[in-house]
Amino acid sequence: MKLLQSLYTIIEEKDDSFSIKLNAKHIIYQAHFPEKPITPGVCILQIIQELAEIKCHQKLQLDQVNNLKFVNPISPGDHQKIDVILNISENLNVKGYIKSDKIFTKFSILFKI
Structure with missing residues (x-):
């Protein structure tokens, strides 16, 4: 699901x-969690994949998660705008991090075509 x-x-x-x-009004935040919504890890992984696909100009498939650290929760109420930094190697190893005023997520993920 995109x-x-x-x-x-x-x-x-x-x-x-x-x-x-x-989008703080997205339905996922009503379930995760209503009082203090945070972005689910699976959604963070999907965002990384979608943005990597844009950079690579092709559909990618998750191959291997080498490292995925959720350092701080991403709350849409506190941090509506975030930056996703991607370093993509020729073998489609995507390394990077997600940040705003602090680091939220660090990752190293291998994709395949």
Whole structure:
């Protein structure tokens, strides 16, 4: 399920990064969690994949998660705009992090075509 244009929108794209805006009214935040919503890890992984696909100009398939650390929760109420930094190697190993005023997620994920 694509999350672009529903859970988040792209504000700006640069060479190695995206600035995105989270949709605090998305239904996922009503369940995860209503009083203090945070972005689920599976959604963060999907966002990374979708943005990597945009950079690679092709559909990617998750192959291996080498490292995925959720350092701080991403709350759409506190951080609607976040930056996703992607460094993509030729073998489709995507390394990077998600940040705003602090680091939220660090990752190293291998995709395949």
